[in-house]
Amino acid sequence: MDFEIYKYSAFKRFLIRVGRFFKGLGTGFVNFFINLGKLFVSLFVKLFAAIKSFGLNFVKGNILTKASYLIMGLSHFFRGQIVRGFIYLILEVGFICYMVFFGGNYLSMFFQNFFGGGNIGRVETSDFWNEELGIYDKLPGDNSFHIILYGILTLFVILFFIMTYFQVTKESYDLEQNTIIGKKPVNFKRDVNNLLDNKFHITLLSVPMIGLFMFTIVPLVTMILIAFTNYDANHEVPQHLFQWVGFDNFIDLFASNSDLGATFWRVLGWTLIWAVLATFTSYFFGMLLALLINKKGIKFKKLYRTMFVATIAVPQFVSLLIMSKMLDTGGGTLGSGGGVITQLIEQLFNYHLKFGLDINTTRICIVLVNMWIGVPYSMLMCSGILMNIPEDLYESARIDGASGVRRFFKITLPYMLFVTGPYLITQFIGNINNFNVIFLLSGGGPGDPLKYTDGAKGTDLLITWLYKLSLGTDRNYKLASVIGILVFVISAVFSLIVYNKSSAVKGEENFQ
């Protein structure tokens, strides 16, 4: 901490702090890219070293080692590691079969028009006259989506195979050396035992990683590639083929003069405003609530806490749906009934709440309802941390005559912001992706055809728009994946801030 800053006025201090924040952000980004560069360099160095030893081993090895460059596992088979050699052989045969009968074809179709654009796949589904049945029948053609999916899968399979191949050749050479020295090879039983001991991480990680690979990585990469195609309702598979289009989708979305572009900027704007509002209202009021509940002399603490926590314990689709029905407008005009809250407001203030009819009213309601869910959550979070604030800080402040408000702004708030900074940004990212609150409360509505196109509505976030684009009537997969990529970019930028600020990442080894 430096105290230099306190010789300036409050406003100047604030400016300096903001400046420092952005400076820190800047250096953070620079560091990130430097690290990325270093990573790539070290990757290439390692790759080069692997290729070098690959070649050298081939030159230095004897005939058996050389042969196992062609037939994997040969060296293992004749040098005492029979099971291992057999497994490698099966792997090689399997890989060749996969490529010949399946992967190769898809890979060639995948890359056929990859550069320059054009159809993904060769044969389009066509109608033909089926004489036996006397009707028009479909002659199935290629499925562009499957081509991308299998293409990605094949690329990964090739990558894994090359890695195994390098590993095997290295092992072959090492085995040869060991035989010359007279060292006994590790038998299969020891190998298996090792999997529970020194190589336990392989046992632990293999199954989760296969799951992750199959159902997260492959689909994700596929969807990222969809952003560079024109896959939408007009190019539905398997009836039609779709095409590679390069960066056209991104250009369309960012163009501010088109309807789509204008819609996108509106939705993005509301997403960010929403994330800021939702995060800070919940956090701030949650902290106040925690302070109030933990105040000395307040009775029934446990009861209050339970009552507040009840709202987050109830599944969100129940609590939010019931809320949305309580706010419902009924017919839309004064006196048309509707949910209890609408009716209550009507009776008390003679005002008809236009939830789901007027964009701004709906937005305000959503932020308020989100507080209903979010405040208890922050309260739970903050309670524990508030207890940890050293009591003597308050003691000395009290002796110096600081009032309660002052103590809050000078001790509690800075301390909390310092400790929960990462949590706050995680919450912020969580709110950018807060599907439930928006979708279950308003369904994204109300719409405004003059301002929003492509299925987006007034309270839609990027994530709910993404949902509508990949499911409902406005199916547009290419746009959905472009939006997904943009959500990733936004989350990544904010995560980087956490990453750079958090000491937990830097000092990983320190506190074990």
Add this chain to the structure above:
Amino acid sequence: MMKKEKKIKVKSYVSTSPDAQRWAEIDKLEQSLNKKKKKPRSMKFWRIFGNTTGQIVLSILAIIWIIPLIYLFVQSFRKEPGAWSPTFFPQTWTLDNYKRLFTETKFLRWYGNTLLIAIISCAITAIFVLAVAYAFSRIRFKARKPMMNIMLILGMFPGFMSMSAVYFLLKILLPNNYQSLLSLIIVYSAGAALSYYIAKGFFDTVPKSLDEAARIDGASRFRTFFKIILPLSKSIIIYTILISFISPWCDYIFVSFIMSGVPDTGMYTVSLGMYKWLEREQIQQYFTTFCAAAVIVATPITALFMWLQKYYVEGVTGGAVKG
């Protein structure tokens, strides 16, 4: 603190020693000091005033917070049909909604589906998360850092983005029943490894010397994990299980995607089926039934959450909050 000060009794010294005068002076000083501290009477007033206001504010807030839930509860006993009632409390009370729920709708089936999915996927998730977290926390291997970085990046993509491709993948892998409970279990648990971070944070705080001692005594990594680390990690195990058990009950987005266009409503989970009841065409008929179903779904989940709240807070604060 105030009470203590008040208790200081001013002793009276009846001695005639030369010091007596000085003692008296000290007494006077002390008395005057105590007098100054007597000002607390107004402070006491403010204290009581503050506490009462706090109490009142808290009660009002707590009531506001709980009202929607009470509304849900009482509406489940409403006899009058229709979506809207003019009064907060029903005019006639009945148990028909519950009866109807179990006899006329497929609710019981949905409940069973969700329970099955929740149990299986929470078992798988817990195993995956604990395994990955332990491996990353304790074992140093070459691919560790790159893997952690890749998983960090994967976690930043919206989880829903890849759903279209997962849907196609399931269609390829399970051509006959890709819109089934099995698909949902896969969707909920296959990517579980990504949420290893909180558990890893916990394992990082367990002293490494424990592992080392066990290893010196000749225990394998496998044994160390099961006999030493896991028994110490009760709270994080409960947290992991709790989160993954609750998520299928609360999830709408994934189940609605996987089950889109399924005519047989018997395959639904509670959230999807109940959501359908509130659609424009059905709400007049099913609103009170929805409330009854919501009570039955929410009660065990809420109870579970309340019971394990401590572990939940520990998990969240332990993982997310590290200055």
